[in-house]
Amino acid sequence: MYICTVIFFTDVCFIPLVYQCTNFDIIFLAKQEESAVKRIKLEYDEMKPTNREGQTFDVWDMLTSKEGTRVKCDQQKLLHAIRQGVPRGKRGEVWMFLAEQFCARVAPMDTSKFPYYNVSYDTLLKQLTSHHHAHAILIDLGRTFPNHSYFSSPLGPGQLALFNLLKAYSLLDPEVGYCQGLSFVAGVLLLHMEEHQAFFLLRHLMFRRGIRQQYLPDMAILQVKLYQLSRLLHDQLPDLYNHFDLYEVSPTLYAAPWILTVFASQFPLGFVTRVFDLIFLEGSDVVFRVALALLTYHKEKLMHCDSFEEIMNYLKEQLPNIDKTTLEKIMKQVYITDIAKQLNEYKVEYQVLQEEMTSVQPQMEALQKLEVQNRTLTEQNKSLLNQLESSLTNVQRLEKTRVLQQSQLNRLEMQNRALNVTIATLGNFMNSLVEQKLDIEIPDDVRRILSQISLTERRQSEVKLQQNNLMKMFQRSDNNSDKIMVKSLSTGKIDLPERKEFRANSLNSQTIMEPTLKTQQDKSPTSSTERISKFFSTSHNTILQQRHNSIFNNAKIDITVHEVDNLKNSEKSNSLPLPGKIEPKLDSNKISPTESVDSGLSTPSSPRSTEPHPLSNCDVTFTYNGTRELKNIKNIKNMTRNASQDISTK
Amino acid sequence: MASATNGGESYNFKVVLLGEGCVGKTSLVLRYVEDKFNSKHISTIQASFLNKKINLDGNRVNLAIWDTAGQEKFHALGPIYYRSSNGAVLVYDITDEDSFQKVKSWVKELRKMLGVDISLVIVGNKSDLEKDRHVTLEEAKEYAEKVKALHFQTSAKLNEGVEDMFLALTQKMLDDAKKKKAQENLLIGQNSQRTVTVVDDEAETTKRGCCGSN
Numbered sequence: 001m002y003i004c005t006v007i008f009f010t011d012v013c014f015i016p017l018v019y020q021c022t023n024f025d026i027i028f029l030a031k032q033e034e035s036a037v038k039r040i041k042l043e044y045d046e047m048k049p050t051n052r053e054g055q056t057f058d059v060w061d062m063l064t065s066k067e068g069t070r071v072k073c074d075q076q077k078l079l080h081a082i083r084q085g086v087p088r089g090k091r092g093e094v095w096m097f098l099a100e101q102f103c104a105r106v107a108p109m110d111t112s113k114f115p116y117y118n119v120s121y122d123t124l125l126k127q128l129t130s131h132h133h134a135h136a137i138l139i140d141l142g143r144t145f146p147n148h149s150y151f152s153s154p155l156g157p158g159q160l161a162l163f164n165l166l167k168a169y170s171l172l173d174p175e176v177g178y179c180q181g182l183s184f185v186a187g188v189l190l191l192h193m194e195e196h197q198a199f200f201l202l203r204h205l206m207f208r209r210g211i212r213q214q215y216l217p218d219m220a221i222l223q224v225k226l227y228q229l230s231r232l233l234h235d236q237l238p239d240l241y242n243h244f245d246l247y248e249v250s251p252t253l254y255a256a257p258w259i260l261t262v263f264a265s266q267f268p269l270g271f272v273t274r275v276f277d278l279i280f281l282e283g284s285d286v287v288f289r290v291a292l293a294l295l296t297y298h299k300e301k302l303m304h305c306d307s308f309e310e311i312m313n314y315l316k317e318q319l320p321n322i323d324k325t326t327l328e329k330i331m332k333q334v335y336i337t338d339i340a341k342q343l344n345e346y347k348v349e350y351q352v353l354q355e356e357m358t359s360v361q362p363q364m365e366a367l368q369k370l371e372v373q374n375r376t377l378t379e380q381n382k383s384l385l386n387q388l389e390s391s392l393t394n395v396q397r398l399e400k401t402r403v404l405q406q407s408q409l410n411r412l413e414m415q416n417r418a419l420n421v422t423i424a425t426l427g428n429f430m431n432s433l434v435e436q437k438l439d440i441e442i443p444d445d446v447r448r449i450l451s452q453i454s455l456t457e458r459r460q461s462e463v464k465l466q467q468n469n470l471m472k473m474f475q476r477s478d479n480n481s482d483k484i485m486v487k488s489l490s491t492g493k494i495d496l497p498e499r500k501e502f503r504a505n506s507l508n509s510q511t512i513m514e515p516t517l518k519t520q521q522d523k524s525p526t527s528s529t530e531r532i533s534k535f536f537s538t539s540h541n542t543i544l545q546q547r548h549n550s551i552f553n554n555a556k557i558d559i560t561v562h563e564v565d566n567l568k569n570s571e572k573s574n575s576l577p578l579p580g581k582i583e584p585k586l587d588s589n590k591i592s593p594t595e596s597v598d599s600g601l602s603t604p605s606s607p608r609s610t611e612p613h614p615l616s617n618c619d620v621t622f623t624y625n626g627t628r629e630l631k632n633i634k635n636i637k638n639m640t641r642n643a644s645q646d647i648s649t650k
Numbered sequence: 651m652a653s654a655t656n657g658g659e660s661y662n663f664k665v666v667l668l669g670e671g672c673v674g675k676t677s678l679v680l681r682y683v684e685d686k687f688n689s690k691h692i693s694t695i696q697a698s699f700l701n702k703k704i705n706l707d708g709n710r711v712n713l714a715i716w717d718t719a720g721q722e723k724f725h726a727l728g729p730i731y732y733r734s735s736n737g738a739v740l741v742y743d744i745t746d747e748d749s750f751q752k753v754k755s756w757v758k759e760l761r762k763m764l765g766v767d768i769s770l771v772i773v774g775n776k777s778d779l780e781k782d783r784h785v786t787l788e789e790a791k792e793y794a795e796k797v798k799a800l801h802f803q804t805s806a807k808l809n810e811g812v813e814d815m816f817l818a819l820t821q822k823m824l825d826d827a828k829k830k831k832a833q834e835n836l837l838i839g840q841n842s843q844r845t846v847t848v849v850d851d852e853a854e855t856t857k858r859g860c861c862g863s864n
Contacts, residue, residue, distance in 0.1 A: 136671065139672035139693075142689075142690070143691065144693065146691065147690060179721065180694075180695055180720075180724070183693070217723055217726060219726040256695060256696035256727075265695050309701045309714070313701075316698065
């Protein structure tokens with residue numbers, strides 16, 4: 001649809017009416033029309049300096065007519081003339097003259113990068129521009145000087161001329177194509193001259209006066225310019241700079257239209273054309289000088305705005321509101337400021353900063369990534385912390401239950417042990433009774449009870465062994481003292497199943513060391529009671545054998561056991577009533593008659609048919625304090641059982 | 651009113667208008683802020699700024715509305731305009747399918763750069779040109795729903811739907827802001843809870859220590 005419109009426009013406007021006419025009347029009419037159009041075009045408040053109208057007109061008449069011969073004019077003289085003011089009717093000519101002056105002064109540019117640079121306006125107009133550019137230009141036609149009568153009628157002569165000019169330029173410079181802002185520059189030119197001339201001057205401004213780069217797609221130069229303006233403010237108007245900085249008003253927010261339209265979009269044309277005058281004489285840096293002068297002029301009022309909104313509104317509404325006196329004051333300052341050097345410095349500065357930024361960029365990106373990671377990890381951490389919290393309370397609760405159960409277990413254990421001791425002591429007492437008084441009549445009931453005791457004891461000990469093994473496992477898992485034991489045991493380099501046995505044996509051997517037993521053993525050969533001595537001799541042999549074994553076992557094990565014992569003692573001694581209870585009962589054993597000391601070895605060793613009491617394999621017996629004594633008693637109990645059996649067999 | 655104001659709070663929201671050139675961004679803002687329609691306003695070069703104060707549910711809301719240039723070139727200047735925006739008005743012209751596609755690309759960019767922190771409203775402007783419609787209401791609504799954006803049809807020229815659209819957007823931003831505030835409070839609460847936990851932990855360890863020594 002847009003492409004069709006393009007063709008239509010080209011057809012209508014490409015061939016200027018005037019050249020097609022042969023008739024004089026028509027030419028006359030056309031000329032009349034032309035002047036009418038010119039009048040319409042120049043419908044703006046000129047705001048030119050007072051009094052000197054005739055004079056300035058003459059100066060420019062003289063200059064422009066003379067310059068047909070391309071004589072170079074003195075720059076100062078031209079500046080002086082421009083300060084006098086350029087009459088709007090002469091402006092087109094003056095701009096053309098100034099552009100030619102510039103071209104004569106400066107070496108021609110290298111057009112090799114722009115193949116269309118020298119293509120004529122008419123040729124460009126015949127070509128089709130891209131849909132993209134045509135659309136962008138079209139939507140801006142009604143939005144460029146919409147209140148100026150030349151441009152106001154939709155698709156009227158002004159808008160058509162504007163379309164042609166911008167289309168031709170987009171073909172000449174495909175890289176820029178069309179950029180918003182350009183339509184205002186083109187519009188200002190069109191108000192003062194024909195399309196052809198306007199095209200020439202637009203190209204001149206863009207390429208030769210260096211405003212082209214600010215319209216390039218990446219807008220990099222626009223950013224440089226905004227930075228330059230910011231730095232200018234910083235150095236020339238520090239108070240205002242700080243004030244703006246406080247409310248975060250940067251040139252990016254207000255100055256882009258100034259630069260991109262050369263003030264044309266917001267400011268009155270009388271002012272804009274004065275800026276154009278100076279740009280054609282001195283170049284595009286004039287824009288900075290004007291911006292600076294504007295801000296300087298309004299500085300006090302801007303300093304009184306104390307919010308972002310107020311400042312922005314003032315810049316948008318009040319700043320462009322320029323009357324004749326204001327204009328003169330501002331232009332006066334513009335003429336005398338020279339900031340070329342600073343602008344160059346700022347530009348270099350910006351480029352250095354840009355380079356630094358790009359070198360820092362990867363690090364910044366990495367930092368951002370890390371920040372994101374950090375955030376997610378913090379969240380994870382938070383949820384884990386909550387989990388940990390709940391599991392900790394769980395552990396606490398379980399720990400409490402464990403401690404409770406453990407103490408219960410211990411209590412039951414102690415009770416059990418106490419009962420065992422009682423039973424054993426009673427058994428022992430019975431035995432000694434049998435020993436001492438052979439004539440004693442043991443009731444069958446008592447005998448039966450005795451055998452029952454030994455039986456249950458055996459069973460109990462078996463069960464206990466299992467229990468204790470389990471308990472040991474449990475204790476090992478969290479008890480340091482047990483760990484020490486395991487470690488020191490392992491230094492003995494004994495395989496695990498054997499180790500258990502050896503330990504038990506060594507314990508037995510220790511128990512044998514107890515004097516009470518010895519007396520019994522030593523007494524045995526001389527004892528008058530054959531039945532009992534027989535039993536004792538067997539048990540004695542067993543004991544000796546065990547003792548022998550224990551000698552072969554390295555001492556470490558014994559020590560270890562002691563350690564464990566001690567540890568356990570320290571833990572349990574407070575609560576264990578056993579030793580005290582047992583002592584007197586053992587003493588009763590001691591009372592039994594003792595004679596010789598030796599001959600244990602000479603006795604033929606009986607086969608190990610008499611197995612050690614099941615309890616001798618049991619670790620618990622030494623796990624707690626007082627168990628050694630207990631063991632003695634238990635061994636004796638074993639004897640008791642045999643004795644009672646003997647008795648029964650007898 | 652006064653009592654409501656007393657109970658409410660004041661909020662500052664930044665709203666940015668985005669969309670292809672000439673879809674009516676500036677007209678929408680002008681209609682909303684100044685209740686004017688000017689068919690002869692100039693192209694927006696880069697951006698312009700307008701302010702609007704409203705009262706919503708007893709809350710004083712200050713809307714800083716940023717009107718942007720439609721031409722794509724200006725996006726090269728970076729996200730300076732939509733950065734830290736609370737809301738975005740993504741405008742398309744119902745007679746221009748391309749402008750609707752442009753809205754879609756804006757949605758993508760905003761979601762990528764700002765996530766869900768920004769409230770979006772998709773606006774089909776120029777509803778007075780119904781006869782030239784090229785974007786169906788269903789299509790636009792469906793899309794808006796998909797990307798969790800509000801959708802409105804407006805005519806800045808006839809002053810239809812403009813006020814409603816800005817109000818709905820403000821309401822959404824207000825809800826989001828309040829939600830965020832509540833979350834922050836919750837977070838603060840959680841933090842204090844965690845501190846208590848730490849104290850608990852310490853007590854626990856000392857207790858354990860006692861057990862061990864016994």
